Amino acid sequence: MHHMNTDAINLAECLAAAEEAARRGAVKLEEWRKKFQVREKSRADLVTDADGASQQAIKDYLLGRFPDHFFLGEEEAVGKKIEETRPPAGAPPVWVVDPLDGTTNYVHDVPAYCVSIGLYVGGKSVVGVIYDPRLNEMFSAASGHGATLNGEPIKVSTVPGVRDALISTGFPANYAAQLRNLEAWRKVSYHSQALRRTGSTALNLAYVAAGRFDGYWCYDNYAWDVLAGAVLVAEAGGTITAGDGTPFDPFRMDLCASNGLIQSELLGVLNEPSQG
Incomplete structure (x- = not known):
């Protein structure tokens, strides 16, 4: 199979399609949210329905536009480790989609959730769209397009140091994994102006791109949480790496993103030894 290079796809067309798909997914989220008032089903069942309806709308639209592309969403990855979700070398372009990022916020009607759509081609993240339906904010980027x-x-x-930085993070659902991040929270709180925990990985990355947050770190993500946001951060002039400072890889669980100016300092704080 020949190696697909990014020149063979029209990035502007893909970006426009991703924006439209994100709007279609969000319409489903908002339709289901209105049903939350009618409590015939548990919230957990409703959120599953909303998530599924959003993903289906996005998938139908994107694969309708690009029938030879692949699709990777949460449903395709149930029971798989993150590395097992990596597309094989030479795969067609892959849409990497989180139809509802910030599920717990959504369930409690806290307006900090979004639809995240990324495109991965030839081993590179090339398109990123994150749409927040409650604020009607469409964050959008493609490689080389800003x-x-x-x-x-x-x-x-342009915040130059961690001391003046507003930094966000995300905590995993699993308690044992939370302990690692609580230790990181303790270290970063000591050095930074303030910390935030919003409950949506994709929005955190979009906010770094928009200059609202100066940095963001996390340890337990899947590709659909971070791929679109990584394109946004890079195209907005920021820096994104793995948690240890090595090159970013959306199919690894850890990352650190920032305005670039505080990247090495933030990585240093995160990786300093814990006090026993």
Whole structure:
């Protein structure tokens, strides 16, 4: 199978399609959210329905537009480790989709959730769209095209040091995994201006791209949480790496993203030895 290079796909067309798909997914989320008032089903069942309806709308639209592309969403990856979700070398372009990022917020009607759609081609993340239906904010980027919010260019912040930085993180559901991040939270709180925990990985990355947050780190993600956001951060002039400072890989569980100016300092704080 010949290796698909990015020149063979029209990035602008893919970006426009991703935006439309994100809007279609969000319509489903908002339709289901209105049904939450009618408590015939448990919230857990409703969120499963909402998630599934959003993913189906996105998948139908994107594969309708690009029938030879692959699709990777949460449903395709049930029971798999993150590495097992990596597309094989030479695979066609893969849409990497989180139809509802910030599920717990959504269930409690906290307006911090979104649809995240990324495109992965020839081993590179090339398109990223994150749409927040409650604020009607469409964060959008493609490789070499820059990043925008509702069509206006966005850039990362110019905060020069961790001391003046607003930094966010995400905690995994699993308690044992939370303990590692609580230790990181303790270390970063000591050095930074303030920390946030919003409950949506994709929005955290979009906010770094938009200059709202100066940095973000996390240890337990899947590709659909981070791939679109990584494109946004890079195209907005920021820096994104794995948690140990090695090159970013969406099919690894850990990452650190920032405005670039605080990247090495933030990595240093995260990787300093814990006090016993």
